[in-house]
Amino acid sequence: MAARITPSERLLSLALALLHTTVPMTKRDIRRHVTGYDADVNDNAFDRMFERDKQLLRELGFTLVTIGTDGHGEEIGYRVEVPNETTRLRELTATDITVMGIAANLWRAAAPGRDITTALIKLRALGLGGDTDASMLAAGLLPDSVALSTDNDPAYEAFTEAISTRRAVKFEYRGRFSGELTRRHVQPWRIAVRTSGWYLVGHDVDRDDTRLFHFERIVKKVQLVGPEGAYTIPAAQIIDEAAQSISARTVSVATLIAKQGRAGELRNRATAIAPLDNGRDQLEVEFTHLDVFARQIAGYGDALVVIEPAELRDRVIDLLSQACALGDPETDGKERHG
Amino acid sequence: MAESNPERLVRLLGLLAYLDRVSEASLDELAARFDVPVEQIRADIDLLWVSGRPGGQHQDLIDFDAFAIDDGIVRLEQGQGLPQTFRLTDRESIALAACLQALRAASERDPHAEAVTALIDDALEHLSDDELNIADVVDFAWQDSVNPAVIETLQQALREHRRVRIDYIDAGDRQLQRVIEPLQVRHLEGRRYLDSWCLTAQDLRRFRLDRIQRIQVLADPVTHTVSDFDLPDGNALVLGSPMASVRLRLRNSGRVIPETIPYTWLEEHDDDSFTVELQITNLDWLRRLILENADHIIAITPPEVAEAAATQATAALTQYSL
Structure with a gap:
């Protein structure tokens, strides 16, 4: 056997296999045919490895579809779909990419999560140059550095994930005045950043009402619960209204x-x-x-x-x-x- | 250095997408574009080159021009369909939109902001699709009362690498005049700060832009730049050495204090109160903090601090009973 297959290599092979397969591949097919899985791992180790890889493929932006071939769990087939239009790249102009590059570069060091790091790599692949930023800065149009810290990056990541897939979340929350800890079940709508901090705006399922949650008062890990597409995010004006109390009022x-x-x-x-x-x-x-x-x-x-x-x-x-x-x-x- | 898997994978896919668009690029250009050493790009290309779909026959593999690569030129011959799958994920789009929104909020009050705002709005619109209004996921609204003239002068100084003289009001409400070398402007939770080399203190100092009363560009060139220092991100830059440590016992209504001020120790009590320990660099600042939050405070250690604050408050109250 030649050099050890790295996880990156295995994942590329998996993506390519699932992209080109004419019939959905079952786990057994994948284990047998895709480079990197053929090592002598036991069933459990394979399952764990495959679950992680599936998740990573989705995070990378691949549209992974599962097809149940005959209703038995074991025979679920997987395939990667080619997006019929490369979503969100079609509309972007060279100017958009430059402006996003400037914004992303300003925030990269302090923006929450790693999404901005990978987004920036993608912008480079889309042709973002390095010197445009400098010339715009020289024109005195922009600040030199923008820092932003949530002090609760995991909450930010969980909420953006929840909003993009319309999944509900659960977390422990410390009341503003009572200081009491309560378990909350929320459908996230928006993240609002104010001088006083970061807030989640959403629908509190148990209280059946819209609520604001300050990131700092979320004390335990945020869990995503229930299926994707579980709710619809209301119109912007409704969310604006819900966030009224933390937005600037009349002077x-x-x-x-x-x-x-x-x-x-x-x-x-x-x-x-x-x-x-x-x-x-x-x-x-x-x-x-x-x-x-x-x-x-x-x-x-x-x-x-x-x-x-x-x-x-x-x-x-x-x-x-x-x-x-x-x-x-x-x-x-x-x-x-x- | 161990690199996290997702980042490398994104770069591998990005390399393919980029090469698919431009047909060829030099190793040096790719290294500069993706901000990694040339050796890393070479390793990435090598990895891509042996990757392919099951079968492992030549026609199943990602392929590059083997002759061109000897001359340091990377030319993609066969991408196996991967460039066509290249896209921004929802979460990446949200992160980009958040950066755009933050930049919009940050530059709103600046001179010439309109041109930038229009560009930002275009990009935000193009990021959104029917399913999710990406532009609206993270929303920024900051209160910032920096004088635009201060920004303009500061930007001039930064551009021309010159010292400035500022009239500044410090946290203790004292008016100071300082000659400083501006290093960078930072946004921290909606406030703008100037990190600088202070010639009076011969040390790093951070000034709040909304506390600068006057600013004047001097003829002298700067002797320090931002790259001379390893400035931490976020608000971790604590300037000056602590003089004293103070403990505040607070009601739950005072959670805003540990939420906004760095503390060294925090203990929860059974009666829904808690105690925080703060390192104090400026006594005027502490007195102000106490007066601003008197309704949240149950007790202060050492007691002399509480007494001093109470004396201040009494003097202030006398003026209302005149």
Whole structure:
């Protein structure tokens, strides 16, 4: 026997065999005829090897079809179908490929999963050049590096797999306020990335309602459950609506008074700054989320005072009062509301 | 180096698809295109060459021009139908669409963004098919309040490899002026940062772009570039050495803290609360964190930290009772 057959070689042989076979090949045919399986492995080892290879073929993009020849499990036949149009390559222009190449290169290091790595290899095979990116960067059109981390890559991979095959998922989820762990059964629709983190938008099967799930609060491995094509993803507007609570809302304007030279970050984004007689400045600042903005203001301590709106002012006073209580050892904190 | 199987397989199939399109290419060009050493391309071609369908006869095998390869030219003679199966998988399309969406969200507020956005939208549309609206699987919306003029000046400096002077507001609300050598702009969870060599600190520093008040390009050329450093991906770049460690006991409502801030230790308690330990590099930053999250905090160790924050809060509250 010559050099050992590598897994890559075996997989190529399998792909070629299944692509050219006139009748679907059974597992027995494959074991007998395809290079790489003929080594002296036992039945179990062969089965494991073949299951892995089948999965890998699908991941590589081959359309693997199974045909039950006579209804007996053993006689299932396999074949690789040639896509009648090379899906998703037909429509892509050279410009599309360049733009995708730039985007993929910017994100490669930090984008979740390995899909982007293989996608980039495929773009190169489709003619993506190396220097176009550089010339566009030089034109000053784009940032130099974009990093993105989910802190939960496995969840990202499971959800994209689920969305692309319309399979349901199950996972353990920690409630936002209760902190309680619950088992969730969800039909994933979309992944939404916000400043506050990554979210799954989907239909919660047990609660029969749309829900948002923060990636960070998914505590255990996400499992894909049930058959493919188990649900339909609703129209974009419906998902947009479901994600409303994490999307930017209407902009409000706050009037604040800042000590001289302080609250620089808010001065930076103020729409108006007017000096007052007492050496302080009055700022007009736009905000979208009241709670987030109230926290930011409280963080500045005595450098800022809220004039209006009253709701914002009350929320800031509430936060500051709770901070005061922290210095008092008599309070164990249980009495205060959150 | 052991290479993961799927990546090599994708490259093998990619090589066939590429050679099928261009009919021939040099080993050097293929190595550059697929970003691997020439020896690797040679090994890939050798592997493809002995691959074929069952039977193993010459007409069953993938075949290259044996004479051309002696001159370093790879010419595909028989691809055995594999180039015709080459496609992007749904998941790869989703990943590409996500990158496009992220780039769109990241460049939205930049000057000249419109031209880029139009190109991105075209590509997104072409990626989608009837079955799955690929463009919509991952959706980005970031709040970013960076002044476009800051971006423009920074891009000029990066292009011309020159130092800049910045007026910066640090995490403790102090105004600083620094002369820095910009290395790269990073997007981390929707915020833009500038990694740079700081001449004042003589060390790496990361600045948040929305905290830069003014920026000016200087005549001096830079002496450091991004390739001089092994900058980690993600937000792992911790700058400055920790001064103290602080433990916060938090209600479950305060999960956002360990979700967004690196911590060294976390313990869950039976009463639905938990404790995190943070390494502090800046006391002003810590005071701010406490005031911003006072409703989530049950207790702080050491207690002096809690007292200092409470003093700050009292001073702030006095202004409301005037």
